Amino acid sequence: MSKVLIVTCSKIRDINCVACLKCFKASDLKEGEFARYDEVKITAMCGCGDCPGLIMPKLTLVLEQADYLDRDIDAIHLGTCMVKASKTASCPINLEKAAEMISSKFGKPVVVGTHNY
Ligand code: SF4
Ligand code: SF4
Numbered sequence: 001m002s003k004v005l006i007v008t009c010s011k012i013r014d015i016n017c018v019a020c021l022k023c024f025k026a027s028d029l030k031e032g033e034f035a036r037y038d039e040v041k042i043t044a045m046c047g048c049g050d051c052p053g054l055i056m057p058k059l060t061l062v063l064e065q066a067d068y069l070d071r072d073i074d075a076i077h078l079g080t081c082m083v084k085a086s087k088t089a090s091c092p093i094n095l096e097k098a099a100e101m102i103s104s105k106f107g108k109p110v111v112v113g114t115h116n117y
Contacts, residue, residue: 002074003043004034005062006114007055009081009091010047017081020045026115033077033113043071048082053093056101063106075109076102083113 006023013020026032027042034040044066049058059076066073078095085091099110 001039001041002037003041003072004075004077005044005046005066005073006042006077006079007048007059007082008045008079009085010050011089012081012085013045013047013079022115022117023079026117032080032115032117033111034115036111043073045079048093051092053091053098055093055098056105059102059106073108075111076106077111077114080114080116 004027006020008020023045024042027034027040030037030040044062046058046062048055063073078099082091082093082095086093086095095112099112102108103110
């Protein structure tokens, strides 16, 4: 069972993309970027730290809390909301660079994207 943390766009989550139904559906059905797993569970979701892109300090806090609460995180996904913010709005985060930095700092695989709905 792969346990994933999804990082979300704080401007989109639960505003344009409500209740995170799309990511929960995709993980349940192993669609989109969840198709790579034999079994997958969304263990945690968190915002990106909001504009102007405070993703690294936010993830440091989240992963410290996960350790404290004995929650394993096997992989981190940058949500499709972040991909949309990057492609269609003025998101200051370079997702490919952020993925490299996160993977390097926390030693976990990072996937850009989640669902394709
Ligand atoms: S893309 Fe996924 S994580 Fe982001 S707001 Fe939509 S359902 Fe939630
Ligand atoms: S930094 Fe990007 S992903 Fe985060 S809230 Fe702003 S637009 Fe959304």
